[in-house]
Amino acid sequence: MVEMMDRGASVLSIPPLPAWIQPRELLADALPLLDPPSRISVTDAAEKFMQVPIGTDWSRFDRSVAPYMVEPADITQSRKFKSVCFVGPSQSAKTTMLITVAVHSVMCAPAPVQIIHMSKPDADAWVEEKLDPMIEHSRRVRERLGRARDDSTFSRKRFKGMRLSIGYPVARQLSSRSQRLVLLTDYDHMPQVLGPKDAPEGSPYGMARQRIRTFMSRGCVLLESTPAFPVTDETWKAGPQNPHELPPVSGGIVRIYNEGTRGRFYWQCRDCGELFEPHFKLLKYDETLEPAVAGAKAEMCCPHCGSLYSHRHKNEMNRQILKGRGGWLHEGTSVGEDGRRALVTIDDPDLRATDVASYSLNGAAAAFASWEGLVTSYELALRQVEQFGDYTELSRVYFTERGEPYLPKRTQIEGELTATMLSENAVRLDKRVAPGWARFITTSVDVQGNRFEVLVMAWGSQGERIIIDRFAISQPPDHAPKARNEDGQYRAVDPGRYAEDADALMALAGRVYPVEGQPWGLTSCAIAIDFNGPAGWSDNAEKFWRKRRSANDGDLWFLSVGRGGFHQSDRVWYASPERGSKGKKARSIKLLNMATDRLKDSVMAAMGRFERGSGAQHTPDWLEEDHRNELVAERKGLKGYELKAGIKRNEGLDLSVQALALAEHMGVNRVNWEAPPDWAVLGMANAFAVSLAQHDPSDEEATPEQDGVDDFTAAASQSASRPFSGIRYLRRR
Known part of the structure; x- marks a missing residue:
């Protein structure tokens, strides 16, 4: 006693011993934990054991208040699904669903459960404002809560036979623990990558899936959130094949x-x-x-x-x-x-x-949100x-x-041109047929690693134009190395590896496009091929161009190269390179240089002019949706044009720029349309006009993809037999 007094303690400061408990009382308290899990759904358990706040009062949980939450909550007990994901607005009882799942585990299927909030302060506030009051007002649930000092804290609730952990999204909270249920709330407001920046460990959802593996088919991850990540593809829309799909987003x-x-x-x-x-x-x-x-x-x-x-x-x-x-x-x-x-x-x-x-x-x-x-x-x-x-x-x-x-x-810039606007103002014109006002035709080629993308444009006076053909060439000519395998099937073109694959473009020069309502057609007066492309293509393109020049076709074929930025003094110039790349000697060829950003300004303005007139670029009604999207795939920024969010293909716009560069190089802006040059004459006097009566489509060297011989023949006969009707514009929606 003296020693205790010396240490500043007294008999009065010693807490009283707990009341004596008989062994049979301990056994009676523990026996319910040996029962098998109750065959009862999450919603049934909530209605049986759980109290929820209604205004300023507390009453029994009622499934009819938010009946759409019944299936998502109950399905967490299914052995078929490893995850349950709920995307919804605020005021829809999403958080209440998490509590009902936790209560079911406490009362019916004891097993470790973990709830992850978006931050530690939010987790603490949720425990204090939502979880603790629910436990206090739900008598049966409160009776299951442990009585020890550390059985009820902000980070842990120990119930008889199970542990409910409350954490926040850091790697250590979702590591080295086995949980039957992991509940993630406000998922889109969590960090989407956990761990150090130089060695990320994964997303909260991915790490949560690892925590339930010990419980095999009984384990489940439940996550709920309002969406918080923006859409990344502004051209996306749900179709009949994916009626319930949501737009692609940047995460979450x-x-x-x-x-x-x-x-x-x-x-x-x-x-x-x-x-x-x-x-x-x-x-x-x-x-x-x-x-x-x-x-x-x-x-x-x-x-x-x-x-x-x-x-x-x-x-x-x-x-x-x-x-x-x-x-x-x-x-x-x-x-x-x-x-x-x-x-x-x-x-x-x-x-x-x-x-x-x-x-x-x-x-x-949502149950708690009004339409008003x-x-x-x-x-x-x-x-x-x-x-x-x-x-x-x-x-x-x-x-x-x-x-x-x-x-x-x-x-989304106000007044910005969209694919929908192009579709609504499309021109009704047969595919591979030039309108009656066509003066000349140009062909543009964009070079990809496994195909040549081709666009054919018909031009009228004052720079008015319309797309009359759009296709891809993906098979090499027969004389190219390994053009076919033993089964006779073509390989894909590889223009960077095989110089002979460029010969697949030869057929473009002989294509005859019937003129609507006339007994004659036109061939291309100029063809531009992108000089840039996959590795090795520039050398092969130069070889192709030299062969065309040796065959006296140098005035028909051009190699084009884009020059970005708005600082270019000229829009289009035809010249030899001043110097080669990486200190190499400049090539002794001529390139059609294009100030691409300045030309794109003109192309976008031309496509935005939907009525007939000078400089308008029309879109035909047969053009596929993907190709229309390519035409408006870029947006003008401070440093030049750049792809819109979620867009990956812009060949249509690049090909239109090539076509405009060709036309300007030919002199479309300087033509006296009362006395045009022979390549821009309207009629059979045109240097590139071909009589359809004397033309045999079978003489054209067809590319493997183009099943266009019969189409050209049919289009030619239709065009020659019907009177000229001009362009018929589709009625705007």
Whole structure:
């Protein structure tokens, strides 16, 4: 006692011993842990054991409040899927779903569970504001919580038979631990790469998948988030083969969603019985009204029959899923006769083959978001764009309120030419037929590693023009080395390795394009070939050009080279190189030099002129969508033209630049159209005109891809037999 007093302690400071517990009490407390996991779903367990806040009060969990969360929560217990991914807006009960999954593990299937928040302060706030109050008000759950001092902390909750860990996205939190469930919340707001920059260890999702491997088919990763990464391909659109796919983004949860089953939530129309997805784009309202007034009058329109639903019907329509009407539909593997992919339920054998069950909910169906608020926020954001050019609020509306990936509008310049505009203003003209006003034809060739991309342009007076042919040459001529294998199949052209492959271009000089309504056609008066290309091509291009010059065709064939920047004094000049690269001697050939950025300015302006007239470049209606996208693949920046986000192919624009350079070199801007040179005469007096009656298409040296001999013959006969009708413009939509 003296020693204890000397140390500053006293008998009174010693805490009392715990009450005596009989062994049978300990055994009775532990016996429930030996029970097998309960055969009960996550939602059933939540309704049985869990209390949730309703306003200022607490009441039993009710699945009918957010019925679209039933399937995503329950599917976490499936042995078929290793991951469950939910993309949705705020105010959709995403976080509550995580708690229900954790409660199921506490009460029905004890096993280690880990919840990862986007940062440590957010994790602590979530524990204090959401998790601890739920445990306190849910008596059965509270009884399972340990009584020791460190059984309930900000980073750990020890329940009888299981451990619930709360962490944040750092490599050590997702390493060297075995978990049956890993729950990732607000995934798009986490660091997407964990570990040091010079030695990254992986993404939070990838590392979480490693943590559940010990539990094999019982393990699962659940992640939820609003999207937060911008769209990377502004030309993307969903098609019948991928009706539920979301646009490609630069990272985050949308990528994981696209790898999964791609589920969307559907309502069943009470009038026509058809299914449709409740989406913001189906909300009808008067855009001329003030935002708040327009929002108050917003109604959802059935796309099949036009029936209108007011906001008071939203909860009723959501709850139809509990009665077997509507619900989640995922992409299947089969495709119908109409080319559309089948939509199936999660338990259908035709479900898309993947171990990720993925869901995407639009903000129009979210339980705690009103249509009035959605429309008001959207219209106010649009006004900020119009008045100040500020897209910050608009992107927030897309991400957090609508739950959709967003293409930053700052990259969409007002009035910018798009592929859709080209399609809407396309000219109706037969393929491989020149219009009646055509004076001459040019051919442009872009050289790729395994093909030659070709564009043929018909020119009229004052520089007006239209594309009349677009194709690729991907097979070598028969005399090229190893042109065919033992089975007689062609290899792909390899212009950098085989100089003989360039001879596949010879057929371009003899192509005759019928003139609409006339008994004659035109051949190309100039052909430009890109001097730059795969390794070895420049040397082979020079050999090809020299052979053409020796055959007295030097005035027909040109090798073109682009010069970037806006500082060039000339747009087009034909000259020998001043010096070679890397100190080598300059080549003794002539190159058609092009100030590409300056010429692209002219091409973009020409394509934007949709009416007939001087300098207009028309797009035909037969041009494929991919080729239209190539024409508008670049955007002008401070240092020159550059590819738009997500775009990889720009051959159409480069070929149009080559065509303009050829025409300007020929002198299209200096021609007196009352007395034009022989290559620009309208009629049979043209130096490159060919009578269709005397022309035999079989004399043309066909390229392997061009099945155009019969097409040319048919087009020629049609053109000669019908009266000239000029260009017929498609009606604008």
